[in-house]
Amino acid sequence: MKKIYGSAAEALDGLLFDGMFIASGGFGLCGIPELLLQAIKDAGTKDLTFASNNAGVDDFGIGILLQTRQVKKMISSYVGENKEFMRQYLSGELELEFNPQGTLAERMRAGGAGIPGFYTKTGVGTQIAEGKEHKDFNGETYILETGMFADLSIVKAWKADETGNLIFRKAARNFNPPAATCGKVCVVEVEEIVPTGSLDPDHIHLPGVYVHRIIQGEHEKRIEQRTVRQRENA
Amino acid sequence: MPWDRNQMAERAAQELEDGTYVNLGIGIPTLVSNYVGDKDITLQSENGMLGMGPFPFEGDEDPDLINAGKQTITELPRTAYFDSATSFGMIRGGKIAAAILGAMEVAENGDLANWMIPGKLVKGMGGAMDLVAGVQRVIVVMDHTNKAGETKVLKECTLPLTGTGVVDRIITNLGVLDVVEGGLKIVELADGVTEEELRAATEATIV
Numbered sequence: 001m002k003k004i005y006g007s008a009a010e011a012l013d014g015l016l017f018d019g020m021f022i023a024s025g026g027f028g029l030c031g032i033p034e035l036l037l038q039a040i041k042d043a044g045t046k047d048l049t050f051a052s053n054n055a056g057v058d059d060f061g062i063g064i065l066l067q068t069r070q071v072k073k074m075i076s077s078y079v080g081e082n083k084e085f086m087r088q089y090l091s092g093e094l095e096l097e098f099n100p101q102g103t104l105a106e107r108m109r110a111g112g113a114g115i116p117g118f119y120t121k122t123g124v125g126t127q128i129a130e131g132k133e134h135k136d137f138n139g140e141t142y143i144l145e146t147g148m149f150a151d152l153s154i155v156k157a158w159k160a161d162e163t164g165n166l167i168f169r170k171a172a173r174n175f176n177p178p179a180a181t182c183g184k185v186c187v188v189e190v191e192e193i194v195p196t197g198s199l200d201p202d203h204i205h206l207p208g209v210y211v212h213r214i215i216q217g218e219h220e221k222r223i224e225q226r227t228v229r230q231r232e233n234a
Numbered sequence: 235m236p237w238d239r240n241q242m243a244e245r246a247a248q249e250l251e252d253g254t255y256v257n258l259g260i261g262i263p264t265l266v267s268n269y270v271g272d273k274d275i276t277l278q279s280e281n282g283m284l285g286m287g288p289f290p291f292e293g294d295e296d297p298d299l300i301n302a303g304k305q306t307i308t309e310l311p312r313t314a315y316f317d318s319a320t321s322f323g324m325i326r327g328g329k330i331a332a333a334i335l336g337a338m339e340v341a342e343n344g345d346l347a348n349w350m351i352p353g354k355l356v357k358g359m360g361g362a363m364d365l366v367a368g369v370q371r372v373i374v375v376m377d378h379t380n381k382a383g384e385t386k387v388l389k390e391c392t393l394p395l396t397g398t399g400v401v402d403r404i405i406t407n408l409g410v411l412d413v414v415e416g417g418l419k420i421v422e423l424a425d426g427v428t429e430e431e432l433r434a435a436t437e438a439t440i441v
Contacts, residue, residue: 011249027281027318028304030297055317080357081304089356096356101280102322102364109319122367123328125345128359158298170315172298177317189266205317221297227305228292 003164003214004193010214011187015152016045017071023108023150023183024052024062025176028081029224031168032061033154035189035217040154041065051075051108051148051182053101053175055085060222069093076102081224100128103145105178110147112181112210117146153183156219157206160190161197164211165204176213177206187213236378236407237424241259242267245394245422246334246375246405248385254331255284255324257365260303262375263334276312278330282321322361326368333369335362337376339391342438343403344413346347346374347393359396366397372373378406378435387411387418387436417441 005011022040026032037056040048041064041075048071055074056063065071066084073095079085088094099107100122119142123129133144155176158169166188168176180186193216237245243265250256250266252273257280258266267277268286277286279301287308288303295306324330338348346366349359366372379385387404403421404411409432410422417439423432433440 027302028300029301030304031282076358077356078360086356087340098358099320100359100363101361102326102368105318105322117380118368122364123397124367126363126395128363168315168317170298170309171279171281171300172281172297173315173317175318178319221307223295223297224276224304225306226295227289227307229289231291 001163003212004036004162005213005215007123008035008189008215008217009042011215012036012039012043015185015187016040016043018045019047020045020151021049021051023148023153023179024050025155025174025179026061027053029056029174029222031156031174031176033156033189034061034104034219035215036154036187037062037064041068041070046059046070047072049073051104051150051179053077053104055082055097055104057080057224058084066094068072072095075099075104077104080154082185084157098128103177107145108175108178108182109146111149112178115147117144119143120145135168148182150183153186155180155186155188157188157190159192159194159199160188160211161194161199161208163196164188164208164214165199166190166206166211167199167203167210168205174204180210182224185212189215189217191219235359235424235428238407240265241424242375242405245410246373247271249334249373249403250275250332255329257325257330257333257369259333259335259362261336263336264303264373266334278324279307280321280325280365282316282318283313285310287313322364325361325364327370328368328370330369332371332373333365334373334375335365337374337386339386339388339393340374340376340401340404341388341391342413342417344398344399345391345393346372346401348396350394352394362396366400371402372400373403373405374401375405378408378432385435387438389437389439408435414441
């Protein structure tokens with residue numbers, strides 16, 4: 001079982017093709033697979049569809065793939081922080097499918113769990129529900145949403161062991177576990193690969209069965225909104 | 235004098251029941267956490283955290299620890315982290331007692347619009363549609379009128395909806411209104427605001 005690769009480019013070798021569908025972890029710039037995104041930019045793969053909660057900022061995260069026009073379509077819940085995104089969308093160069101955040105997460109989770117569709121009350125009566133099957137359960141109306149099946153999952157975790165068991169850190173977990181499960185192949189970047197057996201089996205957040213390739217690297221981990229409070233004088 | 239932002243947040247904090255789990259939206263709702271007093275309230279952040287603490291001291295910011303507004307925050311002894319699917323499972327599943335959210339428009343039947351201005355503002359709904367569909371009680375906190383002086387408390391929303399019939403209570407700078415059968419009911423007036431003033435600033439039916 002060889003899962004560890006030397007670089008992001010090596011880990012993605014043979015997996016990328018034009019027009020593919022990629023599910024990415026991360027929330028804002030927190031817990032995004034920044035090294036793999038850079039490697040996809042370097043590979044020049046085109047016409048990509050990305051399922052990702054956000055689209056990064058102009059020069060970080062998925063934003064770097066928007067600059068190079070490698071993205072054809074985004075499936076996201078919130079894209080407010082990216083000017084280039086807005087420009088490409090308003091000029092019709094970029095397709096956008098808004099999913100409510102919980103629906104996006106559940107679509108990934110369901111796809112990874114072999115569930116092709118599920119009913120939710122999120123979005124009933126809004127434009128999200130247009131064209132979708134409606135069904136009543138116990139007197140309440142729900143809409144049918146589909147599970148997501150991606151060609152590739154790219155995620156960021158804190159630590160992996162050599163078999164791909166993953167541990168995330170704090171709020172950087174976010175979309176990473178559901179995104180990891182919904183791809184045919186899942187490539188993970190971590191801050192540290194530790195020897196198999198050194199992680200507590202009771203504390204694994206995502207078992208290695210979902211993980212196919214792993215790289216370790218240096219992460220910039222950019223902060224989007226630095227908010228602080230003043231220390232009170234003792 | 236109508237209430238200012240902090241007074242609206244203080245009034246909204248009275249809505250929170252001791253011992254509950256609550257989600258606060260961005261803007262005035264975020265200020266509500268300053269006024270919970272002695273009540274034991276656990277704040278949920280929909281990016282995957284229960285037990286959200288205050289902003290960090292300068293130098294203690296952690297890029298792995300942000301709230302749903304992407305701001306750096308801190309954890310508390312009670313904090314738990316989880317993934318986004320689990321986070322919206324507890325929202326959709328009705329485990330969160332209340333959400334306090336901002337709004338662009340609210341209608342007398344409880345319809346809410348707070349995510350999109352067609353052709354102008356295209357940012358996305360984030361978790362708002364899941365929150366209003368799933369939490370037990372939805373409280374809107376907003377100014378009664380927009381910058382042009384037009385009412386935001388309408389018979390029918392004109393903007394794309396976030397949810398239909400989802401709002402329970404509206405707290406504005408002019409007072410507190412409940413969504414009831416047939417329209418809105420005045421619960422409370424802001425200090426120095428008359429019922430006539432509130433009615434004049436409202437398009438929705440007041441019953």
